[in-house]
Amino acid sequence: MTTTDKLTIHPVSGPLQGRVSPPGSKSITNRALLLAGLARGTSRLTGALKSDDTRYMAEALRAMGVSVEEPDDTTFIVTGTGELKAPSAPLFLGNAGTATRFLTAAVALGKGRYVVDGDQHMRKRPIRPLVDALAALGVAVEAPTGCPPVTINATGAFASNRVVIDAGLSSQYVSALLMAAASATAPFEIELAGAEIGARGYIDLTLAAMRAFGARVEQPSPSVWRIEPTGYTATDFHIEPDASAATYLWGAEVLTGGQIDIGTPASAFTQPDARAHAVISAFPHMPAVIDGSQMQDAIPTIAVLAAFNETPVRFVGIANLRVKECDRIRALSTGLNAIRAGLAREEGDDLVVASDPGLAGQHLPAEIDTFADHRIAMSFALAGLKIDGITILDPACVGKTYPRYWDALASLGVGFDRA
Incomplete structure (x- = not known):
């Protein structure tokens, strides 16, 4: 894949189940x-x-x-x-x-x-x-x-x-x-x-x-x-598996009601992003306010899940996301609003996700600008598991940290159209 490629994800019809070994940290x-x-x-x-x-x-x-x-x-x-x-x-x-x-x-x-x-x-x-x-x-x-x-x-x-x-x-x-x-x-x-x-x-x-x-x-x-x-x-x-990579698999599991064995229990990770497991496990009843300061790379995953949460979620302590591979606060709000206007808004350096479980099953064509950021591509892939029409631009950018990410999803039964 190249930077000009596109990948449209097919929504899944049932729970994702299987075993996926995340790459090393x-x-x-x-x-x-x-x-x-x-x-x-x-x-x-x-x-x-x-x-x-x-x-x-x-x-x-x-x-x-x-x-x-x-x-x-x-x-x-x-x-x-x-x-x-x-x-x-x-x-x-x-x-x-x-x-x-x-x-x-x-x-x-x-x-x-x-x-x-x-x-x-x-x-x-x-x-x-x-x-x-x-x-x-x-x-x-x-x-x-x-x-x-x-x-x-x-x-x-x-x-x-x-x-x-x-x-x-x-x-x-x-x-x-x-x-x-x-x-x-x-x-x-x-x-x-x-x-x-x-x-x-x-x-x-x-x-x-x-x-x-x-x-x-x-x-x-x-x-x-x-x-x-x-x-x-x-x-x-x-080197232990990558906890940030694990968040996408934990997210896919709760979003589809599936069971994905990543080979390492969340409690065994020493990386800060493993803290996200407790928040993700609370889906679709994640807390109203989530402090992302100590699990920064997991916030894109949780923010996309928040779109399907039962109640709105405010993300605080995430100002540093503006100086990551891209301005991730802006990228998340842009991508979520491409799916449906008003789904997210920025308030200073906070991100507020409106949340609507009714998004699942809808046809909402949206091209997600990844801004060449691997975490934006991988997190928005989760939206495509439940919404028809989600297209990831520059899907090859996942090579930064998880070169076989799309293969991992495919191994669980996720389908794609490539362009």
Whole structure:
């Protein structure tokens, strides 16, 4: 499929039942790839996600002298020397926010000139707070627009062993500094500027991955982390399935009254988006107000389900969705209103979904603009399970994190028309 393709979903006539194994976690895969690349020796990463985002990370590591082998569809074998060498060309990372932000901090402890860049979508995603933090550490870093490309002229060390970071827009800024800090030359301290932080649960994922690779991190308060200069030790590391991907399958299950076995109970996930399972399980009686601050990537799934809920739903704490792969609040309201005018509205950074169980079974032709955002495509596919005429534009964008998403739905009996 290409960016000009369209995919029209056939509504299902009964419950979806079967077994689908979601791909490995994107968030954990890209953390593990970087840490393995910073480690000395060979690490074996199993259960990994192979998608656009992780491919960009792997290719960037290769460009900086790290050996990354792929013996099968879910394994990376990474051999590093403990340093990321200056590449001969800019590092192109597509629209992979994790790879872009994590590498921007990591290469700041390299030696030489590094340019971290992405596609036209990534060039609209903010990175200024991380750039400002690195500049405060004495790093020669430039990002004229406040978004990629970022140019770093690294000398191999930070000039200070403490930094304050504004993480209100994204927890990825903190994760980036945490992972880099273990490769510093002295104990390092990171402090939050204010109490606001996007999706704090992702910091826990970062810390768990760092410790698995030998890092020592303490947290004397909720806003302070202290990292020892241990560097990283190569290890074998298994990656759990992607909780964000699981939300689409949980959504398809409750929307159709089906039973889909994803092979992992919701309680076994360590990723923040697994919290969405409790909300999704309440369908069609989801709460009137849903705080999405700690399960941001699950909100598109829940918002589409909300269109079929018994009562209206207001989504709060989702301002960060405006600076994801696209403005997801706008994309959700646009898509829902394409299905039926007035189905959603934006109130500041809140999203209000009017909800109407009577939508199910109707013929409501609508072309859903995905804005090249994988989560918009995958979440609106759920609407097509119950409404006739839902067409997803640029369906191939799911390749960013779930390349076989359409195959997974087809395996459950969902039909499509492709154009």
